[in-house]
Amino acid sequence: MYRWIWRHLPGPLAAKLVLATVLVLGLVALLMFVVFPWAEPRLPFDQVSVN
Template identity: 65%
Template sequence: MYGWIWRHLPGPTPVRVLEALVLALAIIALLMFVVFPWAEPLLPFNNVTTPS
């Protein structure tokens, strides 16, 4: 998977390194701001209320 991505990044090595970095950051941002906020209420970690 990682090899496949590396082979499909265009440009010479330094450019590829930069591209890979941007890709990784984009995925982290997607997780932090979209996926985790959505998933969190579905997980049993942080319920603090009792029924009123």
Template identity: 65%
Template sequence: MYGWIWRHLPGPLVVKIVEALFLTAAVVALLLFVVFPWVEPMLPFNQVTTDPGEPVTVG
């Protein structure tokens, strides 16, 4: 897939590198500012519970 993207980027090598960096930054920004905030309420990171079972004894 990455080879397909690289072959379809227009321009010489230097331009392709700049375009690839821009595309990578755009994907990272989309994930950080749109996808992760949308998914975060669905993840159970703040629902921490402990089992009030037997007390732990050391020794």
């Protein structure tokens, strides 16, 4: 899959590195600001009890 993405990025090596970095940072931002806040109330991590 990564090879497929790398082959379809346009430009020489430097441009591909910049575009790949932008894609990774965009994915991290999407996870941090959309996916994780949506999933956090649905996870049982705040319901901890010790007997």
